[in-house]
Amino acid sequence: MNVSITVNGTTYTRDVEPRMLLVDFIRDQIGLTGTKIGCDTSQCGACTVHLDGKAAKACTLLSVQADGAEVTTIEGMANGELHPMQSSFWEKHGLQCGFCTPGMIMAASAYLQTNAHPSEDEIRHGLEGNLCRCTGYQNIVTAVQAAADSAGD
Numbered sequence: 001m002n003v004s005i006t007v008n009g010t011t012y013t014r015d016v017e018p019r020m021l022l023v024d025f026i027r028d029q030i031g032l033t034g035t036k037i038g039c040d041t042s043q044c045g046a047c048t049v050h051l052d053g054k055a056a057k058a059c060t061l062l063s064v065q066a067d068g069a070e071v072t073t074i075e076g077m078a079n080g081e082l083h084p085m086q087s088s089f090w091e092k093h094g095l096q097c098g099f100c101t102p103g104m105i106m107a108a109s110a111y112l113q114t115n116a117h118p119s120e121d122e123i124r125h126g127l128e129g130n131l132c133r134c135t136g137y138q139n140i141v142t143a144v145q146a147a148a149d150s151a152g153d
């Protein structure tokens with residue numbers, strides 16, 4: 001099937017198998033490997049992107065479902081300089097191995113669009129679809145809180 005998906009502002013038209021997942025379109029068809037595959041079963045959140053502005057797990061969607069949509073991946077977050085959420089993860093040591101980090105940043109930045117001043121509990125709840133095997137989560141929560149606070153400055 002022919003699909004056209006705009007990723008980070010560029011429209012890509014490809015002939016794909018109907019069963020191709022959006023995450024495979026992003027990684028294999030257009031070569032953006034910042035979006036990770038941790039489980040392929042909708043549990044870990046490593047594949048989280050923005051689909052028309054909302055967080056979505058790209059392993060749970062077929063690429064044909066994203067036909068005509070606008071997708072943002074981690075590669076599209078920095079605009080000459082790091083996105084404030086990326087800076088916050090960097091400054092607050094919100095990562096160790098980094099495998100979960102693209103998905104965390106995409107989920108967290110989308111979450112702050114829905115709740116600009118979250119409590120710690122709300123951040124934890126907002127990120128419950130994203131797993132991290134390294135950090136114990138505290139520094140991730142601290143990073144998201146700091147990003148929210150700096151956006152309110």
Ligand code: FES
Nearest residue numbers: 038040044045059
């Ligand atoms: S790879 Fe999509 S949720 Fe784990």
Ligand code: FES
Nearest residue numbers: 096097132133134
């Ligand atoms: S930093 Fe390693 S999985 Fe989260």
